[in-house]
Amino acid sequence: MTDWTEPGVFEVAPGVFRIPLPLPNDGLHTVNVYAIDDGDGVVMIDAGWALDEATDLLEVSLGTLGYDFADVRRFLVTHMHRDHYTMAVALRRRFGTHVALGLGEQPSIERVISGRAGGQVRNLRRWGAPDLAERWAALAVPMEVRASADYEAPDEWLTGATPVELSKRVLETVPTPGHTAGHVVFVDRESSLLFAGDHVLPHITPSIGFEPARPALPLGDYLDSLRLVREYPDLRLLPAHGPVTGSVHARVDELLQHHADRLDATVESVAGGTATAHETARRLGWTGRQRRFDELNLFNQVLAVGETAAHxxxxxxxxxxxxxxxDGVGHYSATLA
Structure with missing residues (x-):
């Protein structure tokens, strides 16, 4: 089987091409963006991280299809995370390309642009992890200052089940909050394709609620969004991370079962004596290898505590x-029968 992270241009459906672009992370090394042939131009689903290496590779990849950056008609972005959105902003500054993003991302975008994206530190204190909050603050403040320069509001906020009419196909925008509050997916019913972003991933579960403006119940939103996608006809899964696979339904069922199991494990942990999100996260296993909390790096510890709080x-x-x-810290206890 071909490694999905290998660079190249891969036709995954007639007129639809998967282009893996590099990321600077230790965990996820690659993000898939999708180029859709649209007559004398191209429409992109997601854009990648605004890195020189990724920009050069995308330019070369589009060139193999007979296009250059000036031929990109629009970016349809599934969500605001840097590996999906910031390349679209960078290329719009150069070429004026139209950029569209889900309306639910507006509060987080505004916080990033204004330099008010420090909600994770407050949350970590509320989740009973003050030491982790201090370590994250030392890293996050300079990181957020750099990030604010990479962000701008989109040209278009996508609302509801918005149809996006291209010259050769119609995509249906479906809001799928959970991974972020404004996450959307794009359904091509005629070709039986789901451009899934990070909502449905074939090998990993997406992080929940890691965003500047965290909603009240991000996991509840995510589970509802999974069930919504499950109501569509079974589609081919075109994810942002991982290989293209044949059945959205099969993977959604696995994700729903995973979270049901995780909820049960979380109840067991609290019944066993953990009171805060931090204490509970330390007792649970992480990743497919069930790694201990202390084995995770700082970033993944922050994700782990936030996801535990969501559960x-x-x-x-x-x-x-x-x-x-x-004393400002959330405490949980098992419900008495």
Whole structure:
């Protein structure tokens, strides 16, 4: 089987090409962007991270299809994370390319642009991880200053189930909040394709609620969005990370079961004596290899505590746990039978 991270231009459906672009991360090394042939131009699903190496590779890749950056008619971006959005902003500054993004991303975009993206530090304190909050603050403040320069508002905010009419096909924009509040996917019914962004990934589960303006119940939103996508006809999965696969339904079922199991494990941890999101995250296993919390790097520890908090809040909503606040820190306990 071909390694999906290998560079190249891969036709995954008639007129639809997958282009893997590099990332600077230790974990995810590559993001898939998709070029859709649109007559005398091209429409891009997602854009990549605005890195010199990624920019050069995208330019070469489009060239193999007979296009250059000036031929990109628009970027349809699934969500605001840097590996999907910032290349679109950079190329718009050079070529005036139209950029569209889900409306639910507006609060987070505004916070990043204004330099008010420090919500993770406050959340970590609320989740019972003050030491982690201090370590993250030392890293995040300079990182957020750099990030603000890479962001601008899009030309178009996508709302609801917005149809996007191209010259050769119609894409349906479907809001799928969860990974971020404004995440969207694009459905091509005629070709039976789902441009899934990070909503449905074939090998990993996307992070939940890691964004400047975190909603109240990001995991609840994500599970609802999975069920929404499951109601569509079974489509071919075109993910942002991982290989193209044949069945969206099969992977959605796996993701729903994963989170059901994770919710059960979280209840067991609280019943066993953990009170805060941080304490609970330390007891749970992480990644497919069930790594211990202390084996994770700082970034992934922050993700782990945030995702644990998201599971705890869903359990409170569902009546399986109760919540209280002690000295500004959320505490959870098992519901008495």
């Amino acid at each position: 705890l809040d869903v359990l409170v909503r569902d009546g399986r746990l109760t919540a209280s606040t002690v």
